[in-house]
Amino acid sequence: MKISVNQPQRYAKMRAHTATHLLHAALGKILGQTKQEGSLVDEDYLRFDFATKESLSIDQITEIEDIINDQIVQALPISVQEMSLEDAKQTGAKMFFGDKYGAVVRVVTIGDGFSTELCGGTHVTNTREIGAFVIIGQEAVASGVKRITAYTGPKVATYAQEKQHMIDATMKEVGVVSESQLLPKIQKILTEQKEQASVIESLKAKLVGGVLQTIDLTPNGVFDSIIATDDYPDLQWLSIKTIATEARAIFSDKTILLYDTEGTFALLALGNVSAKDIARDLWMKGWWSDELVQWRDADIISKIS
Numbered sequence: 001m002k003i004s005v006n007q008p009q010r011y012a013k014m015r016a017h018t019a020t021h022l023l024h025a026a027l028g029k030i031l032g033q034t035k036q037e038g039s040l041v042d043e044d045y046l047r048f049d050f051a052t053k054e055s056l057s058i059d060q061i062t063e064i065e066d067i068i069n070d071q072i073v074q075a076l077p078i079s080v081q082e083m084s085l086e087d088a089k090q091t092g093a094k095m096f097f098g099d100k101y102g103a104v105v106r107v108v109t110i111g112d113g114f115s116t117e118l119c120g121g122t123h124v125t126n127t128r129e130i131g132a133f134v135i136i137g138q139e140a141v142a143s144g145v146k147r148i149t150a151y152t153g154p155k156v157a158t159y160a161q162e163k164q165h166m167i168d169a170t171m172k173e174v175g176v177v178s179e180s181q182l183l184p185k186i187q188k189i190l191t192e193q194k195e196q197a198s199v200i201e202s203l204k205a206k207l208v209g210g211v212l213q214t215i216d217l218t219p220n221g222v223f224d225s226i227i228a229t230d231d232y233p234d235l236q237w238l239s240i241k242t243i244a245t246e247a248r249a250i251f252s253d254k255t256i257l258l259y260d261t262e263g264t265f266a267l268l269a270l271g272n273v274s275a276k277d278i279a280r281d282l283w284m285k286g287w288w289s290d291e292l293v294q295w296r297d298a299d300i301i302s303k304i305s
C-alpha cells in the first residue's frame with residue numbers, strides 16, 4: 001500500500017530547506033563565521049536567525065541572493081551520507097554544539113562542498129529544483145540576533161509580480177509612464193508639498209493678523225482683553241499657538257488672555273501685570289483649575305504663555 005503524502009507541499013518545503021543550507025553557507029562567506037540561532041522551514045518560505053551585531057546592508061543582501069541563485073543555476077547535486085560523528089567532524093560539517101548527536105550522523109553536502117551540514121531533514125536532489133531565491137525581509141528578533149525571511153520556487157515569481165503591481169499602481173497614482181520617472185516624480189511632489197506648507201503658514205499668519213486687527217479690546221480684570229478664539233470663525237481652524245504668535249506681535253504691550261474651547265490658554269505679553277495678579281484674577285473668575293493650582297509665579301508665565 002502506498003502512503004499518501006501531499007507531494008507538492010512536501011516538495012515546496014524541501015526547496016526551502018535546501019535553500020536554508022545555501023543561505024547559511026552564503027552568510028558565512030559574507031560575514032565570516034555565522035552562528036545559527038534558529039530556523040523555520042515551510043512551503044517555499046524560510047526564516048533563518050543568526051547572531052550578528054549589525055544588520056546586513058542592501059548590498060550584502062543582494063550579494064547573498066546572487067551567491068545563492070548562482071548555486072541554483074549551477075544545478076549542483078545534493079548528497080546525503082551517513083557516517084560516524086568523528087568522520088563528520090573531519091569534513092568540517094556545520095553542526096550545533098548545543099545539540100546531542102548519535103554515533104552515526106547524516107551529512108548533507110551541496111555541490112563540491114559549498115555547504116556541508118549535519119542534518120536529518122529532507123532535501124531536493126539538485127539545487128536547480130529550488131528554482132529561485134529572494135530575501136524578502138530582515139529584522140531583529142533579539143539583542144544581537146537578526147532574522148532573514150526568504151522565498152523559494154514559484155513564490156519568488158509571485159513576489160516579483162506583487163512588487164510590479166505595486167510599482168504600476170504607484171506610477172499610475174503619481175502620473176508617470178516609466179519606472180525611471182517614479183523616484184524623481186515623488187521627490188518633486190515632496191518638494192512642492194514643503195513649499196506649499198510654508199506658503200500656507202504665511203497665509204495663516206496673514207489671516208490671523210487681519211482678524212486680530214479688527215478685535216476691539218475689552219478690559220477684563222487684570223487683562224486688557226480676554227479673547228475666545230472660537231468667537232472668531234476664521235480663527236477656529238488654526239492652532240492657538242499660531243494665533244498666539246501673531247497676536248504677540250500685534251498686542252506687544254498688552255496683557256491678553258487667549259483661550260479656545262478645548263481649554264487651551266495662551267497668555268500674550270505681560271505688560272505690567274504680575275503673575276500673582278494673573279493667578280488671582282483667574283481664580284476669581286473660577287478658572288483656577290486643578291492644573292493651575294499647582295502653578296506658581298514664574299511657572300504661571302512660562303506655562304500659560
Ligand SMILES: [Zn+2]
Pocket residue numbers: 017021117118119120121
Ligand atoms: Zn537542514
